[in-house]
Amino acid sequence: MDDYKKAADTIREKGYVVAFTGAGISVDSGIPTFRGGQGLWEKYDPMEYAHIGSFSRDPQKVWVMLREMAQVIFDSSPSPAHIALNELEQKGYLKAVITQNVDGLHQIAGNSSVIEYHGNHRRLVCMNCSKKIPFTPEVVGIMPYPNCEKCNSALKPDVVFFGEGIPMLAMVRANEEANKCKVMIIIGTSGVVYPAAEIPYTSKAMGATIIEINPESTPFTSSITDMFFKGSASDILPKILKNI
Numbered sequence: 500m501d502d503y504k505k506a507a508d509t510i511r512e513k514g515y516v517v518a519f520t521g522a523g524i525s526v527d528s529g530i531p532t533f534r535g536g537q538g539l540w541e542k543y544d545p546m547e548y549a550h551i552g553s554f555s556r557d558p559q560k561v562w563v564m565l566r567e568m569a570q571v572i573f574d575s576s577p578s579p580a581h582i583a584l585n586e587l588e589q590k591g592y593l594k595a596v597i598t599q600n601v602d603g604l605h606q607i608a609g610n611s612s613v614i615e616y617h618g619n620h621r622r623l624v625c626m627n628c629s630k631k632i633p634f635t636p637e638v639v640g641i642m643p644y645p646n647c648e649k650c651n652s653a654l655k656p657d658v659v660f661f662g663e664g665i666p667m668l669a670m671v672r673a674n675e676e677a678n679k680c681k682v683m684i685i686i687g688t689s690g691v692v693y694p695a696a697e698i699p700y701t702s703k704a705m706g707a708t709i710i711e712i713n714p715e716s717t718p719f720t721s722s723i724t725d726m727f728f729k730g731s732a733s734d735i736l737p738k739i740l741k742n743i
């Protein structure tokens with residue numbers, strides 16, 4: 500039996516599917532990964548630019564990177580892989596997407612239950628009073644960086660920086676879904692950033708079948724993955740969908 504059909508059969512038979520996604524699913528949306536050759540962390544040292552301490556010390560410096568990232572996100576649109584995940588929800592199998600991505604593309608593709616484990620770059624939060632507002636393209640042009648209209652403190656994209664905790668509700672919901680699912684599809688993540696990377700291990704321990712899609716193998720591949728599809732998410736997910 501071909502592997503796409505086998506994965507599709509597993510999804511149909513087991514029913515409750517959760518996707519766990521990382522930067523790789525957005526490559527074909529025009530957003531480079533963090534750790535690849537073109538990756539953001541090649542250009543900007545994350546400890547210097549994506550640590551909450553750096554932001555508090557020098558928001559102007561960190562906003563140089565944030566502006567660049569925002570522009571890339573505003574210019575992006577859902578990939579065939581995002582669209583396939585929306586179809587999988589429409590067909591009644593996909594119950595939630597747990598994403599480490601901050602690009603908002605799962606929501607734009609139409610998925611209704613998206614758990615933003617690392618926040619969302621399309622929202623801004625005030626470092627002082629926690630007020631949240633949408634991050635619109637017009638904000639990118641505000642120099643040296645946008646301030647809160649209520650208390651005038653620096654605004655920061657509502658994403659999890661190094662040194663910050665995971666949003667409590669996202670953590671609770673992700674654990675719930677990781678425990679419940681019968682199939683977890685891991686897509687485009689290197690699996691090296693914790694606590695996010697714990698999620699698939701939880702699902703496996705609870706008896707879920709693990710399907711993984713990635714051009715490279717990861718720490719999950721040899722430890723918990725049951726079906727590994729080596730390649731691009733935009734190529735492979737639609738092929739699995741065709742068999743459902």
Ligand code: OAD
Nearest residue numbers: 521522523526532533534599687688689692713715731732
């Ligand atoms: P990484 O950049 O660490 O890994 C991206 C993964 O995508 C790699 O395993 C690639 O092999 C894979 N990949 C590349 N192209 C692909 C394609 N076309 N289809 C499928 N997979 C592909 O990104 P993440 O694992 O998402 O955290 O990184 C996790 C976290 O580290 C991010 O959420 C971010 C970063 O620091 C925060 O911002 C808090």
Ligand code: ZN
Nearest residue numbers: 625628647650
């Ligand atoms: Zn404020």
